[in-house]
Amino acid sequence: MSAVVSPPLVADPFESLNEGQREAVVHGSDGDARALLVIAGAGSGKTMTLAARVAHLIQRGADPHRLLLLTFSRRAAGEMVHRAGRIVHQALRLPSTTRPPSLPWAGTFHAIGARLLRDYAEAIGLPADFTVLDRADAEDLMALVRQSQGLAATKLRFPQKATCLAIYSRVVNSQGTVDGVLREAFPWCLGWEAELGQLFAAYAAAKAQQHSLDFDDLLLYWSALMEAPELSAHVAARFDHVLVDEYQDTNRLQAAILRGLRPDGRGLTVVGDDAQSIYAFRAAEVRNILDFPQQFPQAARVVALERNYRSTQPILEASNAVIAEAPERYAKTLWCDRPSSARPRIVTVPDEMAQARQVADRVLAWREEGIRLKQQAVLFRTAHHSAAVELELTRRRIPFVKFGGLKFLESSHVKDVLAVLRWAENPRSRIAGFRVAQLVPGVGPANARKLLDAMDASATPGGVLPEHAMPAAAREDWAAFAALWSRLRETPAWPADLDAVNAWYLPLLQRLHEDAPARQADLAQLTQIASGYAARERFLTELTLDPPAASSDEAGPPHLDEDYMILSTIHSAKGQEWGAVQILNVVDGCIPSEMSTGDARQIAEERRLLYVGMTRAKQHLELIAPQRFFVSEQARHGDRHVYASLSRFITDKAVACFERVSAQRPPGAEGAPGPSAVPDVKIDLASRVRDRWTR
Numbered sequence: 109m110s111a112v113v114s115p116p117l118v119a120d121p122f123e124s125l126n127e128g129q130r131e132a133v134v135h136g137s138d139g140d141a142r143a144l145l146v147i148a149g150a151g152s153g154k155t156m157t158l159a160a161r162v163a164h165l166i167q168r169g170a171d172p173h174r175l176l177l178l179t180f181s182r183r184a185a186g187e188m189v190h191r192a193g194r195i196v197h198q199a200l201r202l203p204s205t206t207r208p209p210s211l212p213w214a215g216t217f218h219a220i221g222a223r224l225l226r227d228y229a230e231a232i233g234l235p236a237d238f239t240v241l242d243r244a245d246a247e248d249l250m251a252l253v254r255q256s257q258g259l260a261a262t263k264l265r266f267p268q269k270a271t272c273l274a275i276y277s278r279v280v281n282s283q284g285t286v287d288g289v290l291r292e293a294f295p296w297c298l299g300w301e302a303e304l305g306q307l308f309a310a311y312a313a314a315k316a317q318q319h320s321l322d323f324d325d326l327l328l329y330w331s332a333l334m335e336a337p338e339l340s341a342h343v344a345a346r347f348d349h350v351l352v353d354e355y356q357d358t359n360r361l362q363a364a365i366l367r368g369l370r371p372d373g374r375g376l377t378v379v380g381d382d383a384q385s386i387y388a389f390r391a392a393e394v395r396n397i398l399d400f401p402q403q404f405p406q407a408a409r410v411v412a413l414e415r416n417y418r419s420t421q422p423i424l425e426a427s428n429a430v431i432a433e434a435p436e437r438y439a440k441t442l443w444c445d446r447p448s449s450a451r452p453r454i455v456t457v458p459d460e461m462a463q464a465r466q467v468a469d470r471v472l473a474w475r476e477e478g479i480r481l482k483q484q485a486v487l488f489r490t491a492h493h494s495a496a497v498e499l500e501l502t503r504r505r506i507p508f509v510k511f512g513g514l515k516f517l518e519s520s521h522v523k524d525v526l527a528v529l530r531w532a533e534n535p536r537s538r539i540a541g542f543r544v545a546q547l548v549p550g551v552g553p554a555n556a557r558k559l560l561d562a563m564d565a566s567a568t569p570g571g572v573l574p575e576h577a578m579p580a581a582a583r584e585d586w587a588a589f590a591a592l593w594s595r596l597r598e599t600p601a602w603p604a605d606l607d608a609v610n611a612w613y614l615p616l617l618q619r620l621h622e623d624a625p626a627r628q629a630d631l632a633q634l635t636q637i638a639s640g641y642a643a644r645e646r647f648l649t650e651l652t653l654d655p656p657a658a659s660s661d662e663a664g665p666p667h668l669d670e671d672y673m674i675l676s677t678i679h680s681a682k683g684q685e686w687g688a689v690q691i692l693n694v695v696d697g698c699i700p701s702e703m704s705t706g707d708a709r710q711i712a713e714e715r716r717l718l719y720v721g722m723t724r725a726k727q728h729l730e731l732i733a734p735q736r737f738f739v740s741e742q743a744r745h746g747d748r749h750v751y752a753s754l755s756r757f758i759t760d761k762a763v764a765c766f767e768r769v770s771a772q773r774p775p776g777a778e779g780a781p782g783p784s785a786v787p788d789v790k791i792d793l794a795s796r797v798r799d800r801w802t803r
């Protein structure tokens with residue numbers, strides 16, 4: 109007899125939505141075919157609304173396999189899918205044993221781009237086995253090309269590889285010219301336009317030769333795909349709905365892709381907050397969201413979410429006062445009904461050391477009040493601004509995790525292992541090959557280069573490697589590696605391939621690194637991550653596009669059951685919230701950064717950055733203003749201390765929203781009392797000690 113499972117009686121999952129949220133969620137059910145723009149103020153439930161809309165569409169019969177959901181990070185995609193799944197589950201009253209529908213097309217623009225390009229590679233002249241270069245690999249390739257062009261040796265200093273890549277990336281993403289980008293963002297590189305143009309052409313040729321795409325190519329080729337009428341309709345027809353989160357941080361290429369996917373706007377939903385646009389340095393275009401409604405034959409519908417569920421009224425008032433001065437924006441005033449008598453505070457401290465002590469004191473005091481460390485965050489403009497705070501927290505044994513530091517994939521051992529897999533996947537990748545060949549004992553750069561040249565010259569590079577003659581000292585180890593490599597190419601098996609590479613690499617790891625056990629733990633973590641992917645290619649591509657954060661080279665996340673606080677750049681804090689937030693260095697020269705004080709648009713972005721930081725706080729917010737702070741960013745002036753004044757964004761009107769305090773020095777900080785006077789006695793201890801040996 110089979111058991112009959114009756115659906116549980118649950119409340120309407122859409123019941124808790126407010127009026128604006130509901131409007132956004134059900135848009136289109138009445139036949140309204142306009143595109144939808146949801147202007148969602150900070151903390152107004154954007155994630156919840158988008159997830160509920162996805163669930164609503166599925167509930168009304170949309171096929172989850174035909175929903176394209178584009179988010180800013182993989183984590184955001186996962187969160188959205190999870191929440192939408194829960195709502196669908198509830199709305200359809202599915203029994204708890206039934207899994208909610210999966211959304212295979214949820215991910216970042218780059219990850220989805222990589223998948224689509226793989227499908228259309230042959231049609232658009234891309235090699236089907238292309239691999240994706242991460243930033244570091246792309247920089248290395250840029251450096252190689254720069255050298256082969258003779259640009260590294262020029263008398264006047266030619267821009268560094270990272271700067272070259274940043275300029276290239278900005279030209280691509282803004283669809284601008286080298287000249288325009290230099291003028292706007294890299295004025296110190298003016299004069300090198302022609303050489304940079306040549307360099308970029310050679311860089312593009314090298315990528316093509318090596319069957320490699322960099323991050324920017326994923327958007328560039330996707331947008332080109334959407335401009336080819338023979339193919340764009342085919343791509344567009346795969347999806348019924350396209351939903352985009354964090355639209356304020358998209359760039360021109362991304363906007364063009366969306367126009368190609370939904371030329372008339374039908375089935376397109378974008379959600380964002382112009383006041384939180386903080387990625388112009390990656391060519392994000394705040395105009396995308398400001399101009400969105402007029403892009404379509406029939407103007408988009410705009411729904412504003414103005415009710416904030418996150419912060420207390422005084423925190424919201426202070427944040428509103430900061431953003432009120434922004435020159436151009438969708439007019440909205442956030443409100444909430446969480447009164448509190450505690451105003452946010454501006455804390456003045458003498459210098460950065462005092463700031464570090466203040467932060468630690470405050471963290472401990474809040475913890476005494478019952479706010480767990482996990483509910484506390486310290487935010488800052490630039491990753492290196494937290495150095496003193498990190499030291500102080502470590503000294504006082506306050507556990508923390510930092511976001512925005514060295515990444516898991518940047519550690520050399522993880523790169524080594526991934527490079528082996530990448531090279532097997534794509535034998536034309538010189539970057540992977542150059543790294544891996546030299547891991548084999550006895551193989552140096554000259555021999556590695558000879559091998560790669562031979563592979564380049566062959567139509568079947570996969571056949572060259574096992575046959576290649578290496579120096580006698582390397583022969584045995586090379587044969588072992590070649591056997592592994594050929595196996596990986598000929599009979600791929602996932603995730604067993606990774607185990608095979610690890611087994612080959614472990615003896616080398618022990619030879620190369622003193623801290624091998626810690627690094628081995630990273631490789632174990634990599635194996636764990638690998639098991640979540642169906643195939644090697646997907647693993648390599650998606651890991652490159654959205655890498656995990658921690659590595660053994662850093663403090664790393666403490667055990668999961670431990671309480672720890674968060675240190676984060678404001679950029680990395682996007683989309684998150686904490687009970688108590690402290691923001692470091694809220695002084696001119698830092699927010700706004702000294703680098704951006706010339707340009708009105710950059711200043712506007714810095715204002716939004718402070719606003720994003722402030723609106724992360726739920727109950728407590730403190731901005732710290734050291735009176736002296738150390739500047740090391742500006743090469744022109746070298747390292748120096750400056751006397752700082754409170755950030756210009758805290759105008760007189762805004763100041764009124766805060767309580768102002770000066771941090772007291774903790775007792776004893778002026779210097780420990782010296783020893784009292786030595787008693788006036790004369791004892792010849794020295795000869796007594798010496799005599800000990802002569803007696």
Ligand SMILES: Nc1ncnc2c1ncn2[C@@H]1O[C@H](COP(=O)(O)OP(=O)(O)OP(=O)(O)O)[C@@H](O)[C@H]1O
Binds near residue numbers: 126152154683723
């Ligand atoms: N209708 C609602 N009723 C009660 N709480 C809500 C409602 N909508 C959202 N919230 C809560 O408000 C908080 C903020 O929501 P969410 O993180 O989705 O905001 P957001 O718009 O993405 O913010 P931001 O853009 O600042 O990152 C969350 O804690 C969420 O659970």
